Amino acid sequence: MTSHVHASELRRAARLPAARGDAEAPPDTTAAPDAPALSGGTAGPAALEPLLRTVLTALAEGAGRRAGPVPAGAPDALAAHVAEEFAAARGEEALSRLTALLAYGSADPADPSCAAHLHCPPLAVAAAADLAVSALNPSQDSWDQAPAATTLETLLLAELAELVGYDEEATGVLTSGGTESNLMGLMLARDQVLGRASGRRVEVDGVPRGGPRPRVFTSAAAHFSVQRSAALLGLGEDAVVPVAVDHALRMDPSALAEALKRCSDDGESPVAVVATAGTTDTGAIDPLRACAEAAAEAGAWLHVDAAYGGGALLSDRLAPLLDGIALADSVSLDWHKLGWQPIAAGVFLVRRAETYASLARRAVYLNPRDDEEAGYPSLLGLSPRTTRRADAFSMAVTLRALGREGLGRLVDACHGLALAGAAAVRAHPRLELHCDPVLSALLFRYLPTTGSEDAERTDRINASLRRRLLREGRAVVGRTEVPGEGPGRVRLKLTLLNPYATPADVTRLLDAVAAAGRAEEAAP
Template identity: 75%
Template sequence: MIPAVDGSAESALDPVVPQEADPRTALSGGVAGAAALEPVLRVVLDALAAGAAERGGPLPAGRPAQLAAGVARALSQPGGDDALHRLTTLLAYGSADPADPFCAAHLHCPPLAVAVAADLAVSALNPSQDSWDQAPAATSLETLLLEELARLVGYPAEAAGVLTSGGTESNLMGLTLARDRVMGEATGQRIETGGIPRNAPRPRIFASAVAHFSVQRAAALLGLGEDAVVPVPVDDGLRMDAGALARALDEAAGRGELPVAVVATAGTTDTGAIDPLPACAALAREHGAWLHVDAAYGGGALLSDRLAPLVAGIELADSVSLDWHKLGWQPAAAGVFLVRRAETYASLARRAAYLNPADDERAGYPSLLGLSLRTTRRADAFKIAVTLRTLGRSGLGRLVDACHDLALAGAEAVRAHPRLELHADPVLTTFLFRYMPADPERADRVNAGLRRRLLREGRAVVGRTELPGDGPGRVRLKLTLLNPHTTPEQVERLIHTVAEEGAAEEELP
């Protein structure tokens, strides 16, 4: 109890609660906030269960237009006290449920219940990370969590970072800092203020041919143009070819171009391939380029004693992207961006008098504003911190290993099936395969069609991608296994279901 100004025991901060508050306009904060949340949470939990039971599988059966029409009808109904239950039921019914063993298409994890509960606390309190006075405890918590995650990566004490919306934002930040630092040193100009000088050498970013599309998007947003990204050939395992990278860097330098950054991927979206990180680091250093490691997926390997050696060399990167809403079982968003040296953040530093005045900072009130591309920002660090304190690295590592085991078992089931063809053994928790019809010329059409058939029938959510190259025969199906409670038997049943649908699709003219 904070004493009143006159020294009495009564708090000057005691809440004033309306005598007859309208429950529909009740707030989630303050002393009365928890009581206001309790009845509506019961409604939501009941609706979630009802919607999932009505769905009865990994996603609703039917075509997209049918579901869209149902959503439109629900929104056109009159409002009222039942809107929360009615629309939550609809959302649950109409969702692809990543907790279902037959929902295995994307890097879309089923979040841990404890992480969702922690995220509820953040939503209820609604702190914003752009100034200390909006998020006193959360500001300190994010700073300490990032120090912990930097140690997990292997970074030194002078590392820095921020929570992001995911890999796309983190990759943009890494390439922003690369542009400002490398081009700034090459031209003697402050790129973040004056822009790219007209007489500057042509900037180049080097990434594997199967790197995430956000690398090109970042280059476009940064004014470098998508053509600034040089796609580096990959080896048979779809890893960046270090020899090809060396040649591409030498050729660019020979043309008078400026190697700004090398983007190495630790865990590609389709196959989980991990580029040769030590070799990428050495080549980037040799050419004065920034090394950014996109470990949005593969960063989860850091949690596992078994898989951590796969990402050896990640600590050599100038910046790293991690996503705990992939192999971390957090509700989105839970992206992390880290730099090895805090001084390299200089070009992002910003000051706004209403958020982080200099005299406040001198007085000991810290601000995270200059670490992010965003202003208003949720306290997403909280759910990660709660999860780590609940399970620890070892507990999360066991979940990673369980999903890796599922992928290995699934690959074996594909290999054993006479009508299925495995692309390659899993690196992390995903693998590619395809159904092989009697006529190989129809393979692409049959595989694309069987996936849509599974969606239409509400039986399974299976991924689809294409291998690098040109021409037919590149379409592959993909399983991304992120539910550690799925069993090998369930994965095998999913694979046999895919084969059954392939046979049915093959019968079509």
């Protein structure tokens, strides 16, 4: 039986007191001579310098102790070790000891054998720029908290809108990632489409009751945040209609047309079509131009979730895959995937700024009208969040340092790794490729040496070999299931986002997968 380390046990191990409701004496607010330094101000850089040396040394020590893509051992053992270290780290050694612990206990996306998720290794220049943001701590909810960062975000978004193919009428905002961006796209779709049909302000009056049922159409392989967003917006998860996909998990345009026709015939309201440019499993890109035509004919909003595939816009070779994206009413992009930025670096764009109206808000202590009239701009009405980190800064620095061409070369390198990996899978006697890679994701499975016709056993071995690799600290490989019913759908996944990995690294990783599969076959 597997044991679990619960929060109460971790608290005891770390010698932390449980929450108490009794009153305590007020703290002494008199600053001692050795009070901890701040990161900002003219003295901030000098205070940070020795601490940064400590952090860098501890990062190297922890990574060296891990000696692989992920710490070896079971989750409970790591949790107990973290609790012990947390208890022991006190005073001046806390920063060093806990940083080394974090490095040791992390899945390191810079290791070529860490390839499960859309979890990129950040560029050093982006991480350094991110440090500046952490030290200065600007907040994007008012100009007087972020004077320069407000303008930088606006300029960056204009460049990214141009990259998508939008003109000067576009606008947008930095987000926490694709989930938030998809929520915003569906929120504006709801407000625009249902508001137009009902003649009411949906963001004020709520979703109309008693009228045609709202529907959202997206592929069966789309991100789960589409359903989550529908639930949060009062449409309900059941409002989302899954559209059939092909073997590569690309939306079938004829199936979309049929689904929209059924919606019309049933007297329902097509609110939005959500097309995916880069599914999480195969990197599949829906036929964006066909989706745009179908949405326009139905009077629906088109949102393109390009959180993963938007990185293809940086590459001359891959950008044509996103033909038609400029026809979308809104777009999600994530530069913490194929952009090599620290999390979070999401982007939400709309083609026409006037469709953003339902998000506009005025808070007299943040964006009073007279301030704006006097020339002090505010980004508050562009985001559902209030306090917002200046995540645009590291993106702006990276874009200026490398340019589109430099970033495009990194995208092409990852695409090349996926193509090399696909060739290695085809050549391997015990591995089976699901489909050709589109971006940098590779979907495959291990075929047992005996009994591969037993679908349930094959699924079981593929799932367990991945956990074996994790326990041994040898590799981080993804696990998913292709759409359908019944056994035989489990697949393994490599998401290759390290542009400095080599085809030989990928081959070694695939050999490790096959060896783990053979070991699982031999296990009781």
